[in-house]
Amino acid sequence: LDAPLYADMAGDLNVSFEFFPPKTEKMEEQLWSAIGTLAPLAPKFVSVTYGAGGSTRERTHNTVARIAKETPLPAAAHLTCVAASKAEIGEVADAYWEAGVRHIVALRGDPPQAGCKFEPHPQGYKGAAELVEGLVKRHPFEISVAAYPETHPDASSAQSDIDNLKRKLDAGATRAITQFFFEPETFFRFRDTVAAAGIDAEIIPGIMPVSNFAAVQRMSAMCNTAVPEWMGKLFEGLDDLPAARQLVSATLAAELCRKLYAGGVRDFHFYTLNRAELSYAICHLLGVRAA
Numbered sequence: 001l002d003a004p005l006y007a008d009m010a011g012d013l014n015v016s017f018e019f020f021p022p023k024t025e026k027m028e029e030q031l032w033s034a035i036g037t038l039a040p041l042a043p044k045f046v047s048v049t050y051g052a053g054g055s056t057r058e059r060t061h062n063t064v065a066r067i068a069k070e071t072p073l074p075a076a077a078h079l080t081c082v083a084a085s086k087a088e089i090g091e092v093a094d095a096y097w098e099a100g101v102r103h104i105v106a107l108r109g110d111p112p113q114a115g116c117k118f119e120p121h122p123q124g125y126k127g128a129a130e131l132v133e134g135l136v137k138r139h140p141f142e143i144s145v146a147a148y149p150e151t152h153p154d155a156s157s158a159q160s161d162i163d164n165l166k167r168k169l170d171a172g173a174t175r176a177i178t179q180f181f182f183e184p185e186t187f188f189r190f191r192d193t194v195a196a197a198g199i200d201a202e203i204i205p206g207i208m209p210v211s212n213f214a215a216v217q218r219m220s221a222m223c224n225t226a227v228p229e230w231m232g233k234l235f236e237g238l239d240d241l242p243a244a245r246q247l248v249s250a251t252l253a254a255e256l257c258r259k260l261y262a263g264g265v266r267d268f269h270f271y272t273l274n275r276a277e278l279s280y281a282i283c284h285l286l287g288v289r290a291a
Ligand code: FAD
Pocket: 048, 049, 050, 051, 052, 053, 078, 079, 080, 105, 106, 107, 108, 109, 110, 126, 127, 128, 129, 145, 146, 147, 152, 153, 154, 155, 156, 160, 161, 162, 164, 168, 177, 178, 179, 180, 206
């Protein structure tokens, strides 16, 4: 691929940022400082995750509602089906609609205990496709869903996972955001397969800047993301050098984005982990500047 030089990148792209709801006052300060730093980059939207098992229902709501009220940023709320009846999910959706939130990232979610199998609530939705259907019936939300370039761990095959993605889009979602991955070819192969399945919705790559390699290895193992050997080598010897690690991390994520850009990608979703610097630096390299 003929990737452009950073200096030639015009910033003709859309970015979005994902945060998680803060647990403590200190984390809350960190989140708002991150939002303050990233807001001038005029993201297409910012989203806030929903804790496993719906454990952050209130905190996710409060964070998204505050973004919607106090900032000009389009705010999106993640919402999962775990441990909730359809009626309860309906109430959560109503509260978002009333708070002026118009975008939901609709997900099945994972069981609260890692490694357990997902069991739908007896009066609940069986998966994200049903959730999308329920949400659009309730309010005309804009809906994003999850997609898996390396196939979701519970899927019986790559094809059945793509069929499921198609069901979610056919049910009313307008775009998919991918699980994180580390090789551009992984995304391009997935994009081709998705197109061959007749899906023409936007598929936005989820970019995870790796600041803690060991933690990302653990997460990757749980969600089926391959961690290339070369990446381990690049983080070797940096355990006690956080600043150097950040520089390596920004370089790797920016390189991934630059190659994706060369392959025609113009939308990028960043898993910020509530820290602005890495995502800001990567966006800056890609030519995205404060408005
Ligand atoms: P679904 O689309 O329902 O799919 C789940 C599995 O079931 C897949 O393997 C699918 O292939 C299979 N499947 C579904 N229907 C069928 C069928 N009819 N026949 C056969 N197989 C079927 N988790 C959280 O808890 N909170 C968050 O905020 C959160 N945010 C996320 C954001 C993004 C961008 C991504 C990529 C993931 C996020 N997750 C979050 C993780 C997500 O909840 C898990 O990956 C979960 O295990 C699957 O959710 P899903 O919406 O993709 O599920």
